[in-house]
Amino acid sequence: xxxATDEQLVDRIRKEGSLAxxxxxxxxxxxxxxxxxxxxxHPQNAEDAAQETFLKIHRSLHQLDSxxxxxxxxxxIARNEAFTILRRMKPSEDLENITxxxxxxETPLERVVARERSEILQHCLGLLRPAYRExxxxxxxxxxxxTEIARVxxxxxxxxxxxxxxxxxxMGKKLETxxxxxxxxxxxx
Amino acid sequence: MSCExxxxxxxxxxxxxxxxxxxxxxxxxLGNCVSCRKAMTVALDLRSGLRDQAPxxxxxxxxxxxxxxxxxxxxxxxxxxAVPVTMWQRRISMRVPAVAAAMFILLFGGFFxxxxxxxxxxxxxxxxxxxxYITTLPAVEVRGYTP
Ligand SMILES: [Zn+2]
Numbered sequence: 001x002x003x004a005t006d007e008q009l010v011d012r013i014r015k016e017g018s019l020a021x022x023x024x025x026x027x028x029x030x031x032x033x034x035x036x037x038x039x040x041x042h043p044q045n046a047e048d049a050a051q052e053t054f055l056k057i058h059r060s061l062h063q064l065d066s067x068x069x070x071x072x073x074x075x076x077i078a079r080n081e082a083f084t085i086l087r088r089m090k091p092s093e094d095l096e097n098i099t100x101x102x103x104x105x106e107t108p109l110e111r112v113v114a115r116e117r118s119e120i121l122q123h124c125l126g127l128l129r130p131a132y133r134e135x136x137x138x139x140x141x142x143x144x145x146x147t148e149i150a151r152v153x154x155x156x157x158x159x160x161x162x163x164x165x166x167x168x169x170x171m172g173k174k175l176e177t178x179x180x181x182x183x184x185x186x187x188x189x
Numbered sequence: 190m191s192c193e194x195x196x197x198x199x200x201x202x203x204x205x206x207x208x209x210x211x212x213x214x215x216x217x218x219l220g221n222c223v224s225c226r227k228a229m230t231v232a233l234d235l236r237s238g239l240r241d242q243a244p245x246x247x248x249x250x251x252x253x254x255x256x257x258x259x260x261x262x263x264x265x266x267x268x269x270x271a272v273p274v275t276m277w278q279r280r281i282s283m284r285v286p287a288v289a290a291a292m293f294i295l296l297f298g299g300f301f302x303x304x305x306x307x308x309x310x311x312x313x314x315x316x317x318x319x320x321x322y323i324t325t326l327p328a329v330e331v332r333g334y335t336p
């Protein structure tokens with residue numbers, strides 16, 4: 001039976017060790033994959049990072065501190081794996097370059113107009129500096145608390161608070177610039 | 190407090206990370222400040238825009254890769270192995286030599302005893318499977334009858 005909460009899952013891990021791996025995997029596989037994908041923006045690399053993450057989790061389940069947040073522990077491991085892969089990625093595979101290619105080249109206007117709002121937001125997210133992007137992903141998608149984000153990123157809680165504010169501000173500005181640019185292009189037709 | 194600092198409080202407020210007294214001070218400022226109210230709207234718009242997306246799902250191949258990795262690790266490096274045995278009504282934890290002895294008794298003693306003493310009405314359905322945790326042996330399944 002699938003444990004309904006993280007607390008129940010941690011309890012099972014404490015009693016059964018790595019025999020409780022399967023429910024943990026099914027509970028977290030989509031979140032871990034999505035997190036890696038959003039950091040790496042590369043499906044195969046995201047899959048590799050997710051696989052490595054679960055391998056590490058399997059290996060170190062016995063080290064899990066049952067009083068700490070399970071999701072913070074899992075995302076700390078996923079972050080390490082994603083960053084290891086990010087460091088190995090060729091510059092051409094890097095996110096900044098991918099988004100530059102996509103956006104700074106002359107994009108046909110119809111394509112831009114057809115873009116969903118969420119796609120534009122995704123694009124803006126990709127334009128943020130990695131530290132801001134990462135912290136927004138942990139907060140907005142994974143919905144981790146400041147305490148958990150601090151644990152995953154090894155920052156203080158006040159640094160998390162400040163970085164989230166700056167990330168949002170930076171993203172708001174980028175969004176505004178893009179939308180203004182598109183409005184001007186539309187007016188020029 | 191400057192507007193810049195209040196904007197940081199706005200960001201923390203939408204993350205439910207402000208204390209009550211901080212929230213009160215923030216809202217007093219928001220009542221008089223258009224630009225901080227705008228910052229709140231922008232932050233909430235960003236949130237709904239980002240969260241309002243189709244979920245990213247892990248590819249199915251990941252299941253097979255991860256589960257086969259887990260199975261092979263479980264087989265070669267088991268941390269705790271569940272051994273279902275009969276004739277035992279509670280969980281026990283033993284070291285390897287004790288387990289070996291117990292397994293021998295269970296396997297042969299149980300088989301021998303059951304063939305001697307079980308009546309014609311006893312059936313496999315009456316067998317009670319019990320879980321025993323040991324530390325280093327691979328999984329072994331022993332089936333027999335409850336005496
Ligand atoms: Zn203000």
